[in-house]
Amino acid sequence: AQSVTQLGSHVSVSEGALVLLRCNYSSSVPPYLFWYVQYPNQGLQLLLKYTSAATLVKGINGFEAEFKKSETSFHLTKPSAHMSDAAEYFCAVSVLYGNKLVFGAGTILRVKS
Amino acid sequence: DGGITQSPKYLFRKEGQNVTLSCEQNLNHDAMYWYRQDPGQGLRLIYYSQIVNDFQKGDIAEGYSVSREKKESFPLTVTSAQKNPTAFYLCASSIRRRDRYFYGYTFGSGTRLTVV
Numbered sequence: 001a002q003s004v005t006q007l008g009s010h011v012s013v014s015e016g017a018l019v020l021l022r023c024n025y026s027s028s029v030p031p032y033l034f035w036y037v038q039y040p041n042q043g044l045q046l047l048l049k050y051t052s053a054a055t056l057v058k059g060i061n062g063f064e065a066e067f068k069k070s071e072t073s074f075h076l077t078k079p080s081a082h083m084s085d086a087a088e089y090f091c092a093v094s095v096l097y098g099n100k101l102v103f104g105a106g107t108i109l110r111v112k113s
Numbered sequence: 114d115g116g117i118t119q120s121p122k123y124l125f126r127k128e129g130q131n132v133t134l135s136c137e138q139n140l141n142h143d144a145m146y147w148y149r150q151d152p153g154q155g156l157r158l159i160y161y162s163q164i165v166n167d168f169q170k171g172d173i174a175e176g177y178s179v180s181r182e183k184k185e186s187f188p189l190t191v192t193s194a195q196k197n198p199t200a201f202y203l204c205a206s207s208i209r210r211r212d213r214y215f216y217g218y219t220f221g222s223g224t225r226l227t228v229v
Contacts, residue, residue, distance in 0.1 A: 099215055
């Protein structure tokens with residue numbers, strides 16, 4: 001079965017610092033991987049997705065993620081944090097033909113001024 | 114604009130009552146999903162439907178029921194059998210493809226259910 005593990009339920013960075021949110025996946029077949037962002041009391045918004053094309057994926061709001069098969073990882077990064085990036089971030093996995101996502105537990109990002 | 118509408122935004126339920134959460138989409142998506150969100154537990158799948166008049170249980174279906182009579186609508190009923198229903202409920206939809214590609218979900222804005 002597919003699963004994702006997000007390392008760190010809370011991450012705190014200073015404004016302007018690098019953001020790194022970690023995600024490791026488990027899948028016996030090639031996965032599709034997604035990052036979503038959620039602001040308080042709202043639904044989830046797609047940040048970016050990996051669908052077996054380029055391993056470095058660029059998303060919205062300056063975020064990007066790199067698929068590393070050897071490490072089974074799909075970490076999310078942003079070079080410079082902004083106060084508006086404070087939110088909860090979810091990594092998710094789907095398998096080929098799956099039409100269904102399995103989510104990690106989420107990482108709450110706090111940005112300090 | 115196309116999207117998914119969940120209503121109501123906030124819902125209060127008395128012990129022993131059934132309540133129904135609404136989810137409507139105008140994206141022409143075939144597949145629809147219901148997730149439950151609790152702090153620190155991520156999103157857990159309750160039910161999903163790939164086509165009209167068909168649906169499957171997810172990981173935590175006990176105490177919940179759904180119907181899919183129309184492509185646009187996928188209401189979720191939280192029954193009195195659900196012992197801990199207080200949570201944030203999210204509805205999502207996706208294009209259902211038979212090839213290898215999956216675009217991911219579009220989410221609604223959620224319904225917060227509280228037992229009083």
